[in-house]
Amino acid sequence: MRPFAHVRATSLEQAVAAARGDGARLLAGGTTLFDLMKLNVEAPATLVDISALPDLQDIAVSRRGLTVGALAKMADVAEHRDVRARYPALSESLTKAASQQLRNMATVGGNLLQRTRCGYFRGGAPYPCNKRAPGSGCAAIDGADRNLALLGTSDACIANYPGDWAVALVAFDAEIDILGSGGLRRIAVEALHRDPGSTPHIETVLEPGDVITRIHVPASRALRASTYHKVRDRASYAFALVSAAVGIDVAGGRIRDARIALGGVGARPLRVREAEAVLQGQRYTRALAIEAGEAALRGARTSTHNAFRVPLGVQTVADAIGIAMERA
Ligand SMILES: Cc1cc2nc3c(=O)[nH]c(=O)nc-3n(C[C@H](O)[C@H](O)[C@H](O)COP(=O)(O)OP(=O)(O)OC[C@H]3O[C@@H](n4cnc5c(N)ncnc54)[C@H](O)[C@@H]3O)c2cc1C
Structure with missing residues (x-):
């Protein structure tokens, strides 16, 4: 250091x-x-x-939704009685992340900006990594890529976004307030992270000096009947091999609103609207949920080490849809 x-x-x-x-x-x-x-x-x-800093640790639940200060602790948001009751996917995405000790220290703002766990990025020299040293190459392509991204990758980088909370936020149209030198602005969480393209070292749209101040999640019936389903190598204290944030609203026996986002497999948190469209207006069956899972994972770029995460992802999305249906 x-x-x-x-x-x-x-x-x-x-x-x-x-x-x-x-x-x-x-x-x-x-x-x-x-x-x-x-x-x-x-x-x-x-x-x-x-x-x-004072005033950035608030957790406010109202009929309109949830607002949390960026410095609120992961544990405090996860365990908040109203968040658990009304926004299960948000609470679960936090309780299934890291460990209790980390959640007691870590903030929900910092969580959004965690960086990839790709071993070549964190391992340093002698491995090339375009994210750590732009232009040096990517050792992960054709390397140890078992846990890396399958969707949204580029020829310069296949690192995955490892966080859980942002995946749940993206599924439910959350926004963040950012205070910068130009004043206060609000953007969708979905617009925060960038695709790697040829500049994987530029991970977000934030400018130097930008401070995330608050996170807003609008209330919705789909969020009320939601889940964050995370599959990992260990039952706890591990990053996602694949995860799915899903919320469902049912009216008259048919799916009126479906929200689906994928974690673990994307270069950034991924809202998968193609999968949502599969469910829209339909009656739930397991076969339909599998079809939505297949739509979510369509276009995955795989290798021999990580191809198993495609069928795993399909099942994970389908299982999450089943859980959300039971809650709807
Ligand atoms: C062993 C281990 C296991 C973990 N497992 C998981 C897991 O399973 N799932 C998961 O989601 N996470 C996991 N994490 C990541 C953990 O959740 C994050 O480390 C934590 O949320 C980061 O929050 P922090 O407040 O400590 O951020 P910091 O470390 O303080 O900051 C992180 C980054 O965010 C920036 N930043 C912080 N706050 C703001 C702000 N308000 N505005 C703008 N920029 C800001 C900082 O400059 C820095 O670049 C794990 C971490 C460890 C160490």
Whole structure:
């Protein structure tokens, strides 16, 4: 780890100004940033510590939906009584992430910006990685790619987005407030992460100095009858091999609204509208759910090491649809 300066922000405005500086990075819970600094993947000159900023830890549930401050702890949001009761996919995406100790430290804002767990990205030299060292190549293509992305990849990068919470947010049209040097703006969580293309090191649309301040999730009947279904190598404390956030609204025995997003298999959190369209207006059957799962995984680019995650993904989506149907 290299030496760095530490600035404790006392206001949001000060945080934005300080984070605009060369080599500055915001620090919230530190559970992923410190790891990357110890691995020399990230070497910020200055850490702008926002963890003590007041007013960004609120959790507000109303008839219109959920609003959470970016500094709210994962555990506090996951275990909030109303979030568990009204927004099961959101609560489950957080409880199935990391460990209790990490969830007690980590913030829901920092969670959105965690970086890939690709071993070549985190492992450093001698392996080329276009995300860590732009232009160096990608050791993962034809390498150890068992857990990496199958959808939305490029010839420059097949790293996957590892987080769970963003997948659930994308399924249910969540938005984030961002305070930057140009003032406050709001964007869809779905628009936050970028496809890797030829610049996989540019992962989000955030500009230097941008601070995520709040996350908004509109209430919907589909969200009320929702689930976050995560399949992993261990029953807990592991990243997703594949996951699905699904919400269903049924009227008159037919599916009136379906939301489906995929995790673990995408270069970014993926809303899969083709799969939602398969369910729209239909009566639920297991065969229909499988058809939706197949639509969700269509176009997957696989290798011998990771092809098993396509049928696994189809089953995961179908199982999640079945769980959401029971809740609808
Ligand atoms: C062993 C282990 C297992 C894990 N397993 C899972 C898992 O299964 N599923 C899962 O989803 N996650 C998992 N995680 C990731 C964990 O959830 C994240 O580390 C955590 O959510 C990050 O939050 P933080 O507040 O600690 O972020 P930090 O480490 O403080 O920051 C992370 C990044 O976000 C930026 N940032 C932080 N807050 C803001 C803000 N408000 N505005 C703009 N930028 C900001 C920082 O500059 C930094 O780049 C795991 C982590 C570990 C270490």
